[in-house]
Amino acid sequence: MARKPGNPSMPKTPAIDHEVIRELAKLLDETGLTEIEFERDGVSVRVARHLSAPSSRTRSVEAPPSAAMSPAPAAASLDPTQHPGAVISPMVGTAYLGPAPGARPFVEVGSQVKTGEPLLIIEAMKTMNQIPAPRSGTVIQVLVGDGQPVEYGQPLMIIE
Numbered sequence: 396m397a398r399k400p401g402n403p404s405m406p407k408t409p410a411i412d413h414e415v416i417r418e419l420a421k422l423l424d425e426t427g428l429t430e431i432e433f434e435r436d437g438v439s440v441r442v443a444r445h446l447s448a449p450s451s452r453t454r455s456v457e458a459p460p461s462a463a464m465s466p467a468p469a470a471a472s473l474d475p476t477q478h479p480g481a482v483i484s485p486m487v488g489t490a491y492l493g494p495a496p497g498a499r500p501f502v503e504v505g506s507q508v509k510t511g512e513p514l515l516i517i518e519a520m521k522t523m524n525q526i527p528a529p530r531s532g533t534v535i536q537v538l539v540g541d542g543q544p545v546e547y548g549q550p551l552m553i554i555e
Contacts, residue, residue: 415440427544475538475550482529482552484545488519492541500541502552506534514552517545530554 419431419442430443475481484490492500492515501513508514508528517524532554539551 412440416442427546429546475536475553476548478550478553480530480532480535480554481550482514482526482554484517484547484549484551485526486517486519486524487547488517488524488545490539490541490543490545490551491516491518491523492537492539502534502537504534504537508532508534508554515539526551528554 415433419433419440423429423431423442430441432439432441434440476483492502494501494513494516501515502508509531510528512528513525514528514534515526517526534552535555536553537551538553539545539549545551
């Protein structure tokens with residue numbers, strides 16, 4: 396918690412409201428955000444979560460030895476970011492699977508797509524950005540839900 400400069404009416408050491416911090420942390424988990432900041436009466440609280448990318452890569456490197464022992468579970472636990480057909484988010488925003496609320500999605504699992512066809516829309520800063528198919532093929536997995544926040548580099552779909 397930080398006191399904003401130039402606010403003499405505040406006490407020198409503001410009371411830490413642990414309930415506000417818990418609620419913000421819960422909101423981070425529910426929305427998938429990595430950082431949130433809240434300000435009230437000149438006191439700001441910033442809660443951030445740092446995802447450790449190196450540890451997830453380490454786990455995917457460890458997967459091949461178990462794959463030799465049992466191939467089916469290894470295929471199910473394959474990291475989507477490592478899949479050669481993964482469609483990666485080019486920006487941070489909110490993913491929408493259809494052209495309008497309540498409309499049928501652009502694609503579903505099993506859909507045949509051609510290069511350049513729209514797969515979904517990512518809203519970023521009030522701008523709707525169509526995400527085109529980078530290759531032709533069949534959608535085998537949709538990794539995001541309609542209205543779900545997405546991060547830069549996050550896998551959205553897998554096309555084979």
